[in-house]
Amino acid sequence: xxxxxxxxxxxxxxxxxxLFGDLRRMNKRQGSLYYQVxxxxxxxxxxxxxxxxxxxxxxxxxxxxVVLSGSMEPAFHRGDLLFLTNFHDDPIRAGEIVxxxxxxxxxxxxxxxIKVHEKGNGNIKFLTKxxxxxxxxxxxxxxxxNWLEKKDVVGRARGFLPYxxxxxxxxxxxxxFKYALLxxxxxxxxxxxxx
Amino acid sequence: LRKNVEDFTGPRERSDLGFVTFDITADILNGKNGxxxxxxxxxxxxxxxxxxxxxxxxxxxxxxxxxxxxxxxxDNPRLSLKDMKSKYFFFDDGNxxxxxxxxTLTLSWNVVPNAGILPLVxxxxxxxxxxxxxYETTKSY
Numbered sequence: 001x002x003x004x005x006x007x008x009x010x011x012x013x014x015x016x017x018x019l020f021g022d023l024r025r026m027n028k029r030q031g032s033l034y035y036q037v038x039x040x041x042x043x044x045x046x047x048x049x050x051x052x053x054x055x056x057x058x059x060x061x062x063x064x065x066v067v068l069s070g071s072m073e074p075a076f077h078r079g080d081l082l083f084l085t086n087f088h089d090d091p092i093r094a095g096e097i098v099x100x101x102x103x104x105x106x107x108x109x110x111x112x113x114i115k116v117h118e119k120g121n122g123n124i125k126f127l128t129k130x131x132x133x134x135x136x137x138x139x140x141x142x143x144x145x146n147w148l149e150k151k152d153v154v155g156r157a158r159g160f161l162p163y164x165x166x167x168x169x170x171x172x173x174x175x176x177f178k179y180a181l182l183x184x185x186x187x188x189x190x191x192x193x194x195x
Numbered sequence: 196l197r198k199n200v201e202d203f204t205g206p207r208e209r210s211d212l213g214f215v216t217f218d219i220t221a222d223i224l225n226g227k228n229g230x231x232x233x234x235x236x237x238x239x240x241x242x243x244x245x246x247x248x249x250x251x252x253x254x255x256x257x258x259x260x261x262x263x264x265x266x267x268x269x270d271n272p273r274l275s276l277k278d279m280k281s282k283y284f285f286f287d288d289g290n291x292x293x294x295x296x297x298x299t300l301t302l303s304w305n306v307v308p309n310a311g312i313l314p315l316v317x318x319x320x321x322x323x324x325x326x327x328x329x330y331e332t333t334k335s336y
Contacts, residue, residue, distance in 0.1 A: 119254050161310050
């Protein structure tokens with residue numbers, strides 16, 4: 001349908017009509033599925049770009065992690081969010097909080113570095129321990145592995161926010177909650193379209 | 196910040212094991228020692244640790260945490276510890292403790308906020324500790 005806005009008095013009348021016409025056209029378009037899908041795709045790509053951008057800027061494959069266990073209490077609790085960096089030139093030093101993955105396992109562990117032995121050529125090996133644990137992490141490492149190396153590090157904890165990561169844990173532990181959430185979001189989008 | 200130490204080494208399998216006893220006197224709130232008032236509304240706790248740093252033939256840099264303590268906001272901010280034994284075994288990666296004259300002990304702390312950045316701060320005082328040239332076999336720890 002073509003523009004059919006009200007005419008206004010005066011010289012600006014022509015421009016006003018065009019403006020109204022554009023608005024009407026946009027309104028009609030907004031209702032279309034095509035527009036909504038594009039809108040959704042744009043939101044998803046933006047989110048992805050921001051995440052990938054963070055990975056590049058921080059140097060860490062996973063710059064934001066959720067604390068999963070209580071082994072670093074009372075500093076961090078289950079559900080806290082940690083912000084990591086992993087700059088290549090940052091040396092690993094005793095006292096730092098690192099997030100690492102044991103070779104062959106998926107789960108990142110957040111603990112503190114308690115021993116460091118670094119060679120002149122930059123080769124470094126270190127030992128970690130959770131603040132809340134009695135013993136060091138050797139029991140968590142691979143069979144026969146006594147030290148961690150730089151390649152095991154996901155990042156160093158630089159900042160933290162409490163509780164925020166709880167949503168991820170709930171969705172992980174109660175998949176029904178995840179589906180319910182998706183159903184609600186889907187229903188919202190559909191209903192919005194109807195009106 | 197003052198630390199006094201006496202020490203001796205003992206042989207343990209293939210690596211040197213060091214034994215250190217120390218005193219720590221620290222006043223976290225007192226600005227005199229370079230530690231400003233740290234416990235503000237956004238500080239949940241301090242993770243204090245005493246680390247030994249030294250070089251050996253095997254490794255250019257070694258750091259071993261000997262002792263640590265969690266100090267929550269509200270805890271007594273004055274530390275007056277005497278004759279403390281190291282909490283963790285002071286193993287070297289090799290035999291670099293024997294005759295090593297230059298082991299530096301430093302007190303550092305990790306500030307854990309209620310939310311925000313996690314800084315690592317090193318205390319201004321540090322103490323140099325020499326290990327003797329021989330192994331001690333009889334002393335009990």
